[in-house]
Amino acid sequence: MLSEERNRIMTQVGPGTPMGDYLRRYWMPIAGAAEFEEFDVKAVRLMGENLTLYKDKSGTFGLVDRHCPHRRADLSYGFVEEKGIRCNYHGWLMDENGKCIEQPYEDTANPKNPLRDKCKITAYPVKELSGLLWAYMGPLPAPELPVYEAFTWKNGFCEVVTSDIPCNWLQCQENSIDPVHFEWMHDNWSIRQKGQEKYAPKHLKVAFDEFEEGFVYKRVREGQPEDSAMWTVGRVFLWPLGFYLGEHFEWRIPVDDENTLSITWFYCRVPSERDGYVQERIPHWHSPITGPDGRWITTHVINQDIVAWVGQGRIGDRTKELLGASDKGIAMIRNRFFEEMEAVKAGKDPKGIIRDPEKAKLVKLPIAERKPFLDGKPMREYLTHPYYSKRMKDFPWNAGQPERVRKEFCEAMGIDRDGNFLALKEMASAK
Ligand code: FES
Numbered sequence: 001m002l003s004e005e006r007n008r009i010m011t012q013v014g015p016g017t018p019m020g021d022y023l024r025r026y027w028m029p030i031a032g033a034a035e036f037e038e039f040d041v042k043a044v045r046l047m048g049e050n051l052t053l054y055k056d057k058s059g060t061f062g063l064v065d066r067h068c069p070h071r072r073a074d075l076s077y078g079f080v081e082e083k084g085i086r087c088n089y090h091g092w093l094m095d096e097n098g099k100c101i102e103q104p105y106e107d108t109a110n111p112k113n114p115l116r117d118k119c120k121i122t123a124y125p126v127k128e129l130s131g132l133l134w135a136y137m138g139p140l141p142a143p144e145l146p147v148y149e150a151f152t153w154k155n156g157f158c159e160v161v162t163s164d165i166p167c168n169w170l171q172c173q174e175n176s177i178d179p180v181h182f183e184w185m186h187d188n189w190s191i192r193q194k195g196q197e198k199y200a201p202k203h204l205k206v207a208f209d210e211f212e213e214g215f216v217y218k219r220v221r222e223g224q225p226e227d228s229a230m231w232t233v234g235r236v237f238l239w240p241l242g243f244y245l246g247e248h249f250e251w252r253i254p255v256d257d258e259n260t261l262s263i264t265w266f267y268c269r270v271p272s273e274r275d276g277y278v279q280e281r282i283p284h285w286h287s288p289i290t291g292p293d294g295r296w297i298t299t300h301v302i303n304q305d306i307v308a309w310v311g312q313g314r315i316g317d318r319t320k321e322l323l324g325a326s327d328k329g330i331a332m333i334r335n336r337f338f339e340e341m342e343a344v345k346a347g348k349d350p351k352g353i354i355r356d357p358e359k360a361k362l363v364k365l366p367i368a369e370r371k372p373f374l375d376g377k378p379m380r381e382y383l384t385h386p387y388y389s390k391r392m393k394d395f396p397w398n399a400g401q402p403e404r405v406r407k408e409f410c411e412a413m414g415i416d417r418d419g420n421f422l423a424l425k426e427m428a429s430a431k
């Protein structure tokens with residue numbers, strides 16, 4: 001339980017709020033780079049700020065104020081030039097540093113134009129890494145953008161998926177330190193949705209540890225030995241806005257106090273017969289969260305999570321909750337957020353910030369099963385593998401994977417539309 005005041009401090013993200021100032025110290029993924037194959041300017045709202053994200057003709061990304069510094073027209077309706085974005089109203093041109101580099105009529109009427117040098121708009125650094133666009137909205141100098149180990153893996157098919165979630169970021173992110181919900185929300189609820197009556201193995205114990213990049217949660221379930229990686233390694237609450245599960249990351253990026261961008265990155269290892277596969281570009285797609293009946297979609301893992309998050313209300317009322325033994329991790333991260341907000345106020349760098357460029361080049365996170373990602377497995381093992389056998393048939397995480405992405409995935413894995421390995425099929429028919 002939190003007091004009303006502490007709940008407000010935890011959930012407000014606008015400029016000048018303690019949590020807003022705190023979260024601005026980190027690079028955040030804000031879009032898929034492949035989105036910019038379809039358009040070159042996009043209106044975005046992040047941390048309560050209305051902004052314009054663009055890619056100019058030279059390939060540079062910019063994240064600037066939504067409003068033009070002249071008479072406040074909407075820059076997301078502007079157009080890009082070789083360098084920068086031009087307002088469609090009177091043609092003022094802004095670069096990725098927020099500098100106004102042209103004011104066509106003013107430059108003509110007064111070649112010395114003193115107005116141009118005075119003109120500057122909000123602009124935040126943007127970087128592209130592993131199919132994601134990352135923004136840094138805090139005070140300069142910006143820390144290093146961490147290159148997580150999974151981003152360096154070869155022989156895989158990656159994809160970036162986004163969804164718009166109508167609730168506060170914190171209830172989404174508290175889900176990253178909540179092991180027991182797997183048993184109920186993903187296992188037992190899915191079993192019921194299939195019309196079956198049985199129950200999945202129970203959680204017998206859970207544990208939580210802190211490390212440099214975040215927290216891990218560990219679990220033992222019925223029938224699971226204690227030397228299982230789910231107890232010896234666990235899963236990662238990636239500080240402050242991420243969740244890492246080995247083959248995928250999930251981030252919950254605050255749009256404002258009542259909305260969150262869910263942005264996820266997935267890697268799927270090709271079977272070892274397909275080694276040498278190189279993915280030319282990482283596709284992006286947007287996943288819906290409601291069905292034709294207007295109800296939340298409940299069929300896919302992350303959609304199920306979303307039902308829990310939005311069900312807690314636009315901003316979860318933590319004055320009314322009742323925490324138990326399964327929520328120890330929730331209490332730990334809340335306490336840590338408060339300590340961290342204080343540390344930033346005192347002028348310290350917060351948890352997980354990397355300033356050493358060498359260190360940022362490869363950031364290894366705890367991972368329950370690293371070897372298969374590096375070495376691969378043959379097609380025959382995929383057929384009976386509890387995860388890969390399903391993964392070849394369908395994308396289990398978010399609803400609505402478009403056919404174009406499924407096609408690219410099938411080509412990478414060497415499977416047909418139904419998930420059958422083509423090489424194995426040919427071998428079988430040749431017998
Ligand atoms: S309002 Fe943008 S150039 Fe005039």
Ligand SMILES: [Fe+2]
Nearest residue numbers: 181186301305
């Ligand atoms: Fe979940």
